[in-house]
Amino acid sequence: MKKGMWRAVLYGVLLCLALGAAVWRLGGVFEGKQIIVPEVTFGAAKETKIPQGSYQRYLLLYQESDPVADTKLTLNSLEHALLYAKWPYDKLSFSEWAQAERDLDPYRSGAVIVIGERQAGLARPDVIARYVREGGGTLVMAMRSPDSPLNALSGVMGTPVFYERPIPGLHWRENLYPGMSEQNISQERFSSSALAVKLEPGVQVWAESLEGQVPLLWTKQAEKGRTLYWNTTGLQEKMMRGIFVESVLKAQGGGAKGAVGAQVWYIDDYPAPAYDRVSEGNTTGYTDTGFRMRAFNPDMQALAQRYGLRYSSGVIFDYNDRTAPPFELTMRDRNKKLYDLEVGLIRAQGELGLHGYNHLPLKLSYTEEEKAEYGYPAWTSPDAIREALRTARGLWPKEVHGALPTMYIPPSNVLSREGKLLLLEAFPEIRTISSIYVSNKAYAGYEQEFLPDEEVPRVMGTPRLTSGFVMEEDQLPDLYGGVGSLGIVSHFNHPDDVFHEERNRGQGWPTLRDGFEKLVQAVKERFPWLEPLTATELADRLHHYHAADVRFERSRPNRLEAYATPLAGPMFVEVRVDQPERWQVKEGGMIVHRDAKHGLLWVRMTEPHLVVEAAT
Numbered sequence: 035m036k037k038g039m040w041r042a043v044l045y046g047v048l049l050c051l052a053l054g055a056a057v058w059r060l061g062g063v064f065e066g067k068q069i070i071v072p073e074v075t076f077g078a079a080k081e082t083k084i085p086q087g088s089y090q091r092y093l094l095l096y097q098e099s100d101p102v103a104d105t106k107l108t109l110n111s112l113e114h115a116l117l118y119a120k121w122p123y124d125k126l127s128f129s130e131w132a133q134a135e136r137d138l139d140p141y142r143s144g145a146v147i148v149i150g151e152r153q154a155g156l157a158r159p160d161v162i163a164r165y166v167r168e169g170g171g172t173l174v175m176a177m178r179s180p181d182s183p184l185n186a187l188s189g190v191m192g193t194p195v196f197y198e199r200p201i202p203g204l205h206w207r208e209n210l211y212p213g214m215s216e217q218n219i220s221q222e223r224f225s226s227s228a229l230a231v232k233l234e235p236g237v238q239v240w241a242e243s244l245e246g247q248v249p250l251l252w253t254k255q256a257e258k259g260r261t262l263y264w265n266t267t268g269l270q271e272k273m274m275r276g277i278f279v280e281s282v283l284k285a286q287g288g289g290a291k292g293a294v295g296a297q298v299w300y301i302d303d304y305p306a307p308a309y310d311r312v313s314e315g316n317t318t319g320y321t322d323t324g325f326r327m328r329a330f331n332p333d334m335q336a337l338a339q340r341y342g343l344r345y346s347s348g349v350i351f352d353y354n355d356r357t358a359p360p361f362e363l364t365m366r367d368r369n370k371k372l373y374d375l376e377v378g379l380i381r382a383q384g385e386l387g388l389h390g391y392n393h394l395p396l397k398l399s400y401t402e403e404e405k406a407e408y409g410y411p412a413w414t415s416p417d418a419i420r421e422a423l424r425t426a427r428g429l430w431p432k433e434v435h436g437a438l439p440t441m442y443i444p445p446s447n448v449l450s451r452e453g454k455l456l457l458l459e460a461f462p463e464i465r466t467i468s469s470i471y472v473s474n475k476a477y478a479g480y481e482q483e484f485l486p487d488e489e490v491p492r493v494m495g496t497p498r499l500t501s502g503f504v505m506e507e508d509q510l511p512d513l514y515g516g517v518g519s520l521g522i523v524s525h526f527n528h529p530d531d532v533f534h535e536e537r538n539r540g541q542g543w544p545t546l547r548d549g550f551e552k553l554v555q556a557v558k559e560r561f562p563w564l565e566p567l568t569a570t571e572l573a574d575r576l577h578h579y580h581a582a583d584v585r586f587e588r589s590r591p592n593r594l595e596a597y598a599t600p601l602a603g604p605m606f607v608e609v610r611v612d613q614p615e616r617w618q619v620k621e622g623g624m625i626v627h628r629d630a631k632h633g634l635l636w637v638r639m640t641e642p643h644l645v646v647e648a649a650t
């Protein structure tokens with residue numbers, strides 16, 4: 035027998051063994067443990083009338099003519115933070131505030147949030163001070179200002195100057211939020227300019243610069259009310275939205291915010307053609323298909339079973355670089371059994387989304403920088419994209435079986451506007467696009483919000499917050515920032531991460547797998563209430579979440595009420611209280627987790643009126 039044939043026989047035997055093992059494990063998923071599919075949509079939306087009341091409400095007071103871009107960026111990001119927290123707010127520029135005084139009483143259960151670098155011209159600081167001191171309101175300074183007339187009220191002594199050196203990252207001194215305030219944020223992640231301040235005695239510092247010289251976040255009691263000062267320009271970063279909202283909740287002495295309550299685990303390029311060979315970078319000791327059969331698939335399925343995960347995957351039909359027709363399938367020598375097996379594994383518990391006919395982003399041109407970054411050829415014409423998508427649509431029933439995809443993952447998280455419209459034309463079933471939450475826009479990254487697409491609102495954005503098997507400390511603020519902001523974990527991996535030096539960080543599969551388990555475990559320990567959803571289920575839940583009119587009422591001691599109408603599916607409410615163990619739901623939902631260390635509890639709200647009370 036020729037050497038090649040021996041190899042073929044050997045692989046044949048290995049393949050059978052591997053398939054047997056994989057099927058046996060798959061059997062375990064089906065039989066051993068029931069897959070729990072959380073409820074997303076009620077039979078009918080539940081409605082209520084929200085009575086008049088003094089609800090948590092916020093005022094964003096911003097300097098519209100600031101010369102620095104930070105003011106505008108911070109305002110934009112914090113508006114998203116409030117929207118995601120389901121906090122109603124009003125917006126007022128410094129000049130509107132100067133023209134006519136407003137009653138600040140509606141913000142007594144919430145906060146007045148001031149944004150601007152140059153605040154010297156802020157009119158009526160005495161009215162704001164009275165709202166805090168006599169009204170018991172909360173004032174939040176969301177950007178440092180050397181000349182603010184509100185600095186003294188916030189505990190700043192004298193007139194501060196800018197801290198001249200870069201801030202070497204952020205260190206927490208207070209337990210603000212699970213996970214988030216357990217990590218430092220490095221200088222690479224937290225770029226900020228701060229003031230060199232001298233603070234009054236009695237001020238409580240919640241965060242400082244990594245080497246401790248500069249207080250970055252503090253709070254001060256001012257008679258009946260409180261102030262919170264963010265000595266930074268860093269709140270313009272998306273990852274800071276969660277911690278911002280949490281800091282405001284804590285400063286205002288309790289209250290509540292909304293949460294979507296979902297964990298979505300993506301596997302990109304899965305299933306995708308794989309071959310019985312050892313490709314470059316594969317040092318696993320298996321062939322490419324052997325690795326999937328013997329290691330990746332059984333290990334990922336075992337984790338899914340142990341932690342109740344459900345995977346949302348992005349299907350690829352071919353890795354060719356064709357940008358013009360014909361788009362025939364050139365994957366004939368791929369391992370078809372593996373492809374079928376992986377289709378089955380995902381279908382049994384999660385969602386199969388589209389990643390592409392091939393792995394080329396739907397884009398008709400690239401800049402020089404983008405070319406250097408990705409090396410992808412551009413499509414030759416809109417018709418070529420159309421035809422490739424039509425091919426993918428034709429392949430779906432043959433290769434993936436079942437219903438057409440409702441979710442799309444852009445290859446390399448790159449997508450153009452034309453590409454998006456062509457995609458939705460070819461696949462009108464698509465209800466969500468899962469790209470990325472924070473990208474390098476210089477490289478055409480398709481950055482998204484957790485919001486309906488602006489042009490096609492039926493398509494919801496379900497971006498990914500984090501990626502990789504082994505999370506570095508610097509990525510954790512993205513993970514926990516997402517939970518603090520929206521109550522969402524959204525994470526992606528690739529089966530071939532282990533073959534790529536850049537993505538495996540010099541680690542073999544066992545280390546990567548254990549790193550992923552550590553991540554899943556950390557999420558489960560801190561946030562066991564996050565429900566395992568598929569990407570499309572998350573999209574549906576987000577539609578309901580954004581459609582609901584929500585109010586939180588906290589003006590009576592030992593009682594918190596929430597209204598959400600229409601309530602088309604379950605929603606989560608995070609409540610900040612002193613002793614979470616004393617609290618019980620009176621009506622409208624169920625407490626799903628308590629965290630005494632951080633003074634938090636989470637309620638799964640299933641009726642449009644929720645009442646939570648503390649035993650007295």
Ligand SMILES: [Zn+2]
Pocket residue numbers: 302303389393445446
């Ligand atoms: Zn991919």
